């Protein structure tokens with residue numbers, strides 16, 4: 001597999017709050033343990049916007065995009081799990097197999113996940129790029145660690161498959177992996193963006209008999225119903241804790257999934273939960289936020305208060321399974337795609353996302 005480093009187009013955030021631009025980037029040949037993937041589709045996620053805003057790190061320039069699917073074009077030495085021609089979903093937690101979590105048989109918690117070692121660069125200046133979440137898939141091709149590629153059934157459309165790589169997996173996993181939602185459970189989901197809607201879809205898949213969706217936007221509640229919510233609560237008009245208790249015989253839900261990441265909504269989740277129930281935090285807070293709860297209530301209400309990293313997913317286990325369920329018509333991943341756009345439209349898609357007009361815009365190549 002002799003060929004040269006390639007030049008392709010990619011979406012670059014050059015500096016804090018600057019509009020993103022399409023630039024020519026250099027993608028090296030894959031080294032040991034690496035793969036070059038020809039990207040077919042990549043969703044626009046809030047995390048990409050946060051990179052552009054400088055809210056994640058100062059390592060500009062960023063190559064944005066991380067919810068992607070595509071075809072493996074070439075692999076480096078020692079790569080055996082994927083081969084050129086494979087259809088894959090990219091993940092941002094390639095497990096190491098050697099850390100204390102992996103060695104205890106809990107690789108979904110891997111404490112030492114990795115990315116490609118070589119750097120992609122800007123063709124014009126030779127500057128090294130920081131790929132968003134170690135992926136950088138708003139580009140015709142990207143270089144990743146081979147472990148970031150998970151093979152799935154190629155019958156699925158790339159624009160649907162790519163979404164599993166981030167927010168949709170985080171939400172489904174918050175319900176089925178972290179929250180352990182099972183048949184007959186009552187579930188409440190606070191915050192109905194992409195992640196919250198995925199938690200609703202995951203709860204339905206797992207057999208929850210009651211799914212209460214909470215948001216402050218009626219458009220989002222309507223969408224949540226499509227995803228499987230059996231009841232909706234607009235928390236601008238109604239106290240969500242009261243409403244969830246009322247809908248669950250006065251007790252609270254077995255599992256409450258907090259998909260906002262704020263102290264107020266976490267407190268709602270905490271008190272909307274039945275005795276010995278579970279709270280799952282999947283919304284991502286900011287550094288200045290503080291949580292205050294009476295410690296006696298934390299003890300007296302029992303159960304579990306959990307956080308969900310990337311839906312506690314194991315890509316090699318969860319991606320193929322969820323794609324199969326989608327292909328069987330049991331999980332409508334297509335419902336998350338609001339629109340498909342071109343590589344040059346990412347900046348506009350950020351604006352629409354910011355205004356809450358879309359669930360997901362997906363760049364299709």
Ligand SMILES: [Zn+2]
Pocket residue numbers: 095096097098099100101102103107110111112113
């Ligand atoms: Zn590990």
Ligand SMILES: [Zn+2]
Pocket residue numbers: 045046047048066067166167
């Ligand atoms: Zn994402």
